[in-house]
Amino acid sequence: MSRHLTVLGAGAWGTALAISAARQGVAVQLWARDAAQVAEMQAQGRNVRYLPEAPFPTAFPEALRLTADFDAAVAHAHAQGGLVIIGTPMAALADILQRLPEQVATLWLCKGFEKGTGRLGHEIARAVRPQARSGVLSGPSFAKEVALGQPTALVAASTDLALAEQAVDVFHSDALRVYTSNDPVGVEVGGAVKNVLAIATGIADGMALGLNARAALITRGLAEMTRLGVALGARPDTFMGLSGLGDLVLTATGALSRNRTVGLQLATGKPLAQILQELGHVAEGVYSAATVWQRAQALGVAMPITEAVVAVLDGRLSPTEAVVALMRREAKAEG
Numbered sequence: 001m002s003r004h005l006t007v008l009g010a011g012a013w014g015t016a017l018a019i020s021a022a023r024q025g026v027a028v029q030l031w032a033r034d035a036a037q038v039a040e041m042q043a044q045g046r047n048v049r050y051l052p053e054a055p056f057p058t059a060f061p062e063a064l065r066l067t068a069d070f071d072a073a074v075a076h077a078h079a080q081g082g083l084v085i086i087g088t089p090m091a092a093l094a095d096i097l098q099r100l101p102e103q104v105a106t107l108w109l110c111k112g113f114e115k116g117t118g119r120l121g122h123e124i125a126r127a128v129r130p131q132a133r134s135g136v137l138s139g140p141s142f143a144k145e146v147a148l149g150q151p152t153a154l155v156a157a158s159t160d161l162a163l164a165e166q167a168v169d170v171f172h173s174d175a176l177r178v179y180t181s182n183d184p185v186g187v188e189v190g191g192a193v194k195n196v197l198a199i200a201t202g203i204a205d206g207m208a209l210g211l212n213a214r215a216a217l218i219t220r221g222l223a224e225m226t227r228l229g230v231a232l233g234a235r236p237d238t239f240m241g242l243s244g245l246g247d248l249v250l251t252a253t254g255a256l257s258r259n260r261t262v263g264l265q266l267a268t269g270k271p272l273a274q275i276l277q278e279l280g281h282v283a284e285g286v287y288s289a290a291t292v293w294q295r296a297q298a299l300g301v302a303m304p305i306t307e308a309v310v311a312v313l314d315g316r317l318s319p320t321e322a323v324v325a326l327m328r329r330e331a332k333a334e335g
Contacts, residue, residue, distance in 0.1 A: 003027060004082030005170050006073045008096055010037060010066070012050040012143035012281075013109050014087025017171065019147050022061035024173050027080075029065050031073035038068045050281075051147055070099065078104050083166050085137065089282050090114055093121060097128045105133040105163055107156060111191035112284040113291040120188045120232075133160045136184050137167055138191045139242040140250035142257075146176065153177040155242045157187035179242065186238030189229035193306070194248040195259045195285030196292055197221035200309050201252035202263020203319045217305065218252050224303040228292070231299040259285035266312060267319050289313055304329060 003026045007018040010032035018030040032038050045059025067073050077084050086096050086108040108121050125134045135158025146152050156167035164180040172178045204213045226239040251257045262283050265275040293310045296303040311317040
């Protein structure tokens with residue numbers, strides 16, 4: 001397999017994966033839309049804008065090259081039969097896919113539902129590039145830890161097993177384990193819904209509701225995630241894996257989680273607009289919550305925790321009122 005890789009999007013996560021692959025000798029081109037950002041990264045040998053806290057002892061690996069030329073970046077991988085990774089937010093996925101030749105093999109990192117349409121990544125790809133080889137790379141991962149070479153496990157999911165194996169060939173290393181899956185729907189649902197549930201857990205922790213409440217939210221949240229995923233065509237066992245339970249636990253409890261931070265701040269009574277302004281980064285759960293709930297309603301799937309998060313984000317319920325509403329729900333069998 002070709003060990004040529006292009007990463008489109010020089011945010012924290014795209015940069016971290018580009019660094020990780022380049023450390024293994026993979027020829028990597030990292031593309032950023034902003035030429036000024038590229039110049040800044042080239043001058044400093046690091047991504048100060050999106051990974052400012054990562055204390056890299058040296059500059060970017062030798063095998064990593066930076067560019068603001070989209071076509072050249074894509075050609076770097078495509079001409080060698082390599083892999084293109086899309087590391088943009090979900091809002092930009094359709095646009096990026098439309099710019100790629102049909103023959104380019106692509107995996108995306110973005111997690112969530114497209115605002116407005118409610119589409120998952122594989123649904124966008126099916127509409128934009130129906131014949132292209134594509135999939136998703138996901139799992140419990142904070143960009144900072146990957147950039148620092150700390151142990152991490154991911155899952156590459158595609159109905160094209162050869163494509164998933166190509167991701168293993170490019171990224172698998174002593175610090176980064178990559179598993180394969182043929183259930184991209186389940187992997188995408190897990191990556192999208194866990195962000196919403198992390199907001200709920202952050203609210204509970206911010207209200208000092210205790211560890212019992214945290215465990216209940218994570219467990220019942222996993223049940224919600226699984227119900228929605230199965231209704232969308234996923235396999236239930238996928239949600240017991242890295243992109244389901246693994247990513248949910250990390251995002252709901254990790255101090256580096258932006259979605260958990262949003263929940264913690266909401267619990268203090270701080271306005272959502274102020275929270276997002278101070279955060280400075282995209283918290284996908286804020287933008288995905290309403291879409292998750294809408295798709296669940298359309299499919300007749302019960303998601304009471306998600307519903308409560310949407311009500312808090314919309315300002316229809318306070319965090320305290322949302323907790324009361326959840327606790328007063330009628331008792332039922334767990335299964």
